[in-house]
Amino acid sequence: MSAEPRPGLPRLDRSLRSAPKAPVRIVHLGLGAFHRSHQAWYTQHAGDAADWGIAAFTGRSPRAADTLAEQDGLFTLVERSAAGDSYEVIGSIVEAVDGADVGRLAELVAAPDTAIVTLTITEAAYAVDASAGSAGSAGSSSTPIARLVAALAARRDAGSGPIAVVSCDNLADNGSVASQAIRALAEAREPALAAWIDANVSFVSTSVDRITPRTTAADLASVAESCAYRDEAAVVAEPFHNWILSGDFPAGRPQWEDAGAIFVDNLEPYENRKLWLLNGAHSILAYAGQVRGHATVAEALSDAVCRDAVESFWDEAARHLTDDALAIPEYRQALLERFGNARIAHLLSQIAADGTAKLRMRALPVLAAERAAGRSGDGAARMIAAWMTYVATTAEFQDPLAGDIREALTLDGEARCAALLALLSPELAQDRDLVGQLRGLQNAMTATIARS
Ligand code: CS2
Numbered sequence: 001m002s003a004e005p006r007p008g009l010p011r012l013d014r015s016l017r018s019a020p021k022a023p024v025r026i027v028h029l030g031l032g033a034f035h036r037s038h039q040a041w042y043t044q045h046a047g048d049a050a051d052w053g054i055a056a057f058t059g060r061s062p063r064a065a066d067t068l069a070e071q072d073g074l075f076t077l078v079e080r081s082a083a084g085d086s087y088e089v090i091g092s093i094v095e096a097v098d099g100a101d102v103g104r105l106a107e108l109v110a111a112p113d114t115a116i117v118t119l120t121i122t123e124a125a126y127a128v129d130a131s132a133g134s135a136g137s138a139g140s141s142s143t144p145i146a147r148l149v150a151a152l153a154a155r156r157d158a159g160s161g162p163i164a165v166v167s168c169d170n171l172a173d174n175g176s177v178a179s180q181a182i183r184a185l186a187e188a189r190e191p192a193l194a195a196w197i198d199a200n201v202s203f204v205s206t207s208v209d210r211i212t213p214r215t216t217a218a219d220l221a222s223v224a225e226s227c228a229y230r231d232e233a234a235v236v237a238e239p240f241h242n243w244i245l246s247g248d249f250p251a252g253r254p255q256w257e258d259a260g261a262i263f264v265d266n267l268e269p270y271e272n273r274k275l276w277l278l279n280g281a282h283s284i285l286a287y288a289g290q291v292r293g294h295a296t297v298a299e300a301l302s303d304a305v306c307r308d309a310v311e312s313f314w315d316e317a318a319r320h321l322t323d324d325a326l327a328i329p330e331y332r333q334a335l336l337e338r339f340g341n342a343r344i345a346h347l348l349s350q351i352a353a354d355g356t357a358k359l360r361m362r363a364l365p366v367l368a369a370e371r372a373a374g375r376s377g378d379g380a381a382r383m384i385a386a387w388m389t390y391v392a393t394t395a396e397f398q399d400p401l402a403g404d405i406r407e408a409l410t411l412d413g414e415a416r417c418a419a420l421l422a423l424l425s426p427e428l429a430q431d432r433d434l435v436g437q438l439r440g441l442q443n444a445m446t447a448t449i450a451r452s
Contacts, residue, residue, distance in 0.1 A: 034208075062100065073095065074231075105148075107154070126177050145181050166206060176205065213344060244267060246264050273326050283352075300348060316380060356399055356405070
């Protein structure tokens with residue numbers, strides 16, 4: 001994605017914008033747009049930002065690191081509200097590295113000044129295969145979790161002491177999930193390493209929020225136009241941002257609270273509110289919306305069929321979000337406004353990726369809670385039915401279980417429904433009533449498409 005709006009424009013870097021370079025004290029895995037609009041933004045806005053630089057590693061491809069390195073780590077954050085855009089140069093990323101450079105990762109994680117490792121590695125990346133890890137297969141040693149385990153071993157060997165690992169992926173209890181994944185691989189590699197991790201690594205759980213669509217060539221062109229420099233690493237995000245954290249930072253942390261981060265003892269109600277209401281609605285819109293011919297969140301939300309599906313799922317989820325402090329009516333209203341911001345072209349195809357990993361977090365807890373209360377859970381079930389319809393009608397979908405999904409799609413009727421459901425929960429797939437309910441919801445959805 002390269003924009004060449006006006007030839008001769010200077011490239012953004014630290015000679016163009018004087019941004020002091022803080023020492024690396026945070027290592028990040030997963031240098032995507034969300035990391036830049038969220039953790040990098042919070043770190044820049046901490047009162048002690050001058051002490052906290054980020055070294056950010058890419059996931060699969062070195063491209064984002066190369067682009068950012070050419071700009072000394074600087075990038076523009078475009079805050080896009082319904083009323084207009086504002087621009088800010090973010091300088092908290094001081095080193096951008098190809099994720100395959102495990103040597104540099106180990107060196108930085110082992111450095112005594114490094115206090116924190118943050119993660120945005122996607123929901124799917126936490127499903128590790130510890131048996132493959134023990135065999136040291138090429139596949140597993142190149143996953144972000146396996147790289148981090150190797151880097152933690154280097155920290156232990158260097159005697160650099162405790163550190164915090166902070167998961168910023170959309171998973172319930174993401175600190176514990178990260179801990180289990182890392183521990184399992186460490187145990188398979190060397191039990192003494194697992195013991196060192198138990199004693200020295202603090203796993204912090206967080207709920208993260210900022211809608212950040214993939215940057216387009218048009219976005220880069222508009223940055224060039226407005227800022228009079230070329231920035232190939234710009235990101236666009238909504239003005240809203242939220243970060244709630246729970247856990248210890250044994251080697252210190254930036255004063256993220258200056259930027260609005262909230263530290264709590266009990267994260268669960270907040271993460272459920274965000275995962276169910278925001279991310280759950282996103283998944284409904286992504287699947288039902290695309291099946292009904294829409295491309296963006298704002299477009300899908302303006303379709304009454306999709307909007308009703310969201311509202312009825314929210315009604316169900318809200319029954320299990322009972323703490324008054326959660327202010328659910330206001331949160332729902334704010335979400336409608338955020339989703340309705342048509343200046344943010346948030347593509348449904350982007351949200352639709354990795355459905356099996358996402359629906360386990362977004363649909364299953366509400367479905368289980370509703371069924372335990374003796375109700376149908378139709379709202380949550382409709383999210384799953386929409387996903388089933390989507391994978392059945394879409395040639396190109398991205399999912400860690402894509403092969404299993406394709407195999408399930410060779411079946412018909414309830415057998416297909418049960419096989420797809422088994423990919424989310426083998427246990428639920430045994431429930432004939434639920435399979436019948438999902439089948440009915442799929443038929444109803446197909447009927448609405450035929451009518452519209
Ligand atoms: C989205 C999230 O792609 C998705 O699955 O639901 O990335 C969502 O935009 C963020 O969690 C918002 O904070």
